[in-house]
Amino acid sequence: MAHAHESNTKKIWIVFGLLSLITIVEVIFGIIKPDAFHLTSFLGTSPLNWIFIILTLVKAYYITWAFMHMDGEKKWLRRSVVWASVFLIAYLVTLLLIEGGYLYDTLAPLVKW
Amino acid sequence: MEANVAIPSDSKETWGGGGVKPFGASYGKMMMWFFIVSDALTFSGFLAAYGLTRFKFIDSWPIADEVFTHFPFLHGVHAPMYYVALMTFILIFSSVTMVLAVDAGHQMKKKKVTFYMFLTIIGGIIFLGSQAWEWKNFINGSYGAVKTTDGKVLQFVKDGHQIALADFVTGDRMDERIQQTPTNGLWFEGEGTMSQYSVAQVQKAFASNPDIAIRSELIDPATKQKIILSREKGLVELAKAKLVVEGANLKVNEYGNTIFADFFFFITGFHGFHVFTGVLINIIIFFNVILGTYERRGHYEMVEKVGLYWHFVDLVWVFVFTFFYLV
Numbered sequence: 001m002a003h004a005h006e007s008n009t010k011k012i013w014i015v016f017g018l019l020s021l022i023t024i025v026e027v028i029f030g031i032i033k034p035d036a037f038h039l040t041s042f043l044g045t046s047p048l049n050w051i052f053i054i055l056t057l058v059k060a061y062y063i064t065w066a067f068m069h070m071d072g073e074k075k076w077l078r079r080s081v082v083w084a085s086v087f088l089i090a091y092l093v094t095l096l097l098i099e100g101g102y103l104y105d106t107l108a109p110l111v112k113w
Numbered sequence: 114m115e116a117n118v119a120i121p122s123d124s125k126e127t128w129g130g131g132g133v134k135p136f137g138a139s140y141g142k143m144m145m146w147f148f149i150v151s152d153a154l155t156f157s158g159f160l161a162a163y164g165l166t167r168f169k170f171i172d173s174w175p176i177a178d179e180v181f182t183h184f185p186f187l188h189g190v191h192a193p194m195y196y197v198a199l200m201t202f203i204l205i206f207s208s209v210t211m212v213l214a215v216d217a218g219h220q221m222k223k224k225k226v227t228f229y230m231f232l233t234i235i236g237g238i239i240f241l242g243s244q245a246w247e248w249k250n251f252i253n254g255s256y257g258a259v260k261t262t263d264g265k266v267l268q269f270v271k272d273g274h275q276i277a278l279a280d281f282v283t284g285d286r287m288d289e290r291i292q293q294t295p296t297n298g299l300w301f302e303g304e305g306t307m308s309q310y311s312v313a314q315v316q317k318a319f320a321s322n323p324d325i326a327i328r329s330e331l332i333d334p335a336t337k338q339k340i341i342l343s344r345e346k347g348l349v350e351l352a353k354a355k356l357v358v359e360g361a362n363l364k365v366n367e368y369g370n371t372i373f374a375d376f377f378f379f380i381t382g383f384h385g386f387h388v389f390t391g392v393l394i395n396i397i398i399f400f401n402v403i404l405g406t407y408e409r410r411g412h413y414e415m416v417e418k419v420g421l422y423w424h425f426v427d428l429v430w431v432f433v434f435t436f437f438y439l440v
Contacts, residue, residue, distance in 0.1 A: 008216050016209045020202065027198040030178075030439050039337060049440045056435040060428055067212045067424045069417075077136035081146050089157040096161040100168025108169070113264075 015066040022055050145418045149425045156429050160436055163376045173330040175369035177438045183250045197438050200243045207236025208427040215420045218413025230399040237392040244385045254360030258367035259315055261353040266369050268328040270341055278310055281325055282318040286311040308357035316351055330369050384433055387426045394419050
């Protein structure tokens with residue numbers, strides 16, 4: 001592995017700073033909840049929620065690549081792990097969220113839960 | 114037996130997969146990655162189910178800011194988000210010390226590995242303690258509410274802010290109930306903790322306090338706030354009350370939908386259990402480091418492997434944090 005014996009301490013602290021910064025931004029947005037982002041709608045949910053989701057994925061990327069050293073692994077180990085998870089999870093989430101929307105829109109007026 | 118062994122395993126490296134290394138990774142490390150994939154799918158199953166349920170109850174889901182409002186030593190202060198943000202920092206920081214331990218391991222610096230592993234364990238323990246505190250607040254509740262016969266939770270507000278039952282309910286229970294225990298009830302039967310106030314008592318107190326209003330479960334889509342009912346409507350709704358709810362359990366909770374609390378307990382509990390096992394495994398590896406096991410083995414790859422698990426636990430928390438507290 002490329003990172004085998006050199007020290008990555010500096011990079012680790014930079015990534016820590018980045019993750020902290022993203023978390024702080026998330027928390028500030030979560031507390032203030034600006035109306036322009038919170039009460040409007042974009043692609044099915046509020047832009048605020050999209051900001052949270054995208055920042056979360058950025059954090060996930062940095063944790064996996066920098067902390068779990070995914071960047072140092074061989075291409076196909078990386079792909080077998082990341083592709084398997086990303087595609088299966090995206091598939092599952094898509095199906096279940098559509099189903100949840102159906103339960104609310106179509107079934108809820110007819111059924112007493 | 115011999116026929117089943119694909120590669121010669123007479124060396125001490127059997128557990129490490131011998132000399133054959135697919136993907137250039139050792140057996141243990143690759144299996145840790147694939148375990149993480151399966152565990153990630155389990156967690157995403159839970160979170161996706163949470164998403165489905167939330168979409169199903171999109172017009173009445175509890176608002177996280179109104180549920181998680183505590184911060185240590187700040188009693189009565191409305192402090193949403195800060196505490197989970199702190200927990201997130203603790204976990205991210207323990208991830209950093211873990212990766213520093215792995216880094217020190219690559220340079221064969223035993224003392225540094227020991228020190229960073231120690232910090233990681235402490236971080237994990239602090240996180241577990243924080244989660245226990247979070248659960249304690251969630252289970253005890255802070256305001257109390259009333260559940261109606263049609264399964265809705267009614268909360269009480271004054272000047273737009275939620276108030277506790279204790280703030281306005283006074284007087285006698287009026288239903289002559291006392292906690293039933295095996296000694297004073299039927300000889301074989303006890304009951305769960307009885308609520309402090311009776312339904313009749315709450316109804317009477319509400320009727321005699323005109324400045325208190327009832328907050329329904331329903332969310333106003335325009336403001337994304339819970340709808341506060343008028344006094345008349347409130348009295349009608351409150352007449353349907355069947356149960357005073359204080360705090361949360363798996364059957365009923367003061368925050369809203371029962372299944373909200375169920376998901377909270379299940380997902381944060383499952384994650385907390387992962388943190389707990391992570392701490393245990395880290396402790397084992399910590400002692401192995403002190404004993405010089407990896408020094409003799411010639412490499413600190415085991416630290417790297419538990420590191421992967423530990424980072425994964427952090428990764429899951431990042432998603433739990435977003436979907437439970439932010440979105």
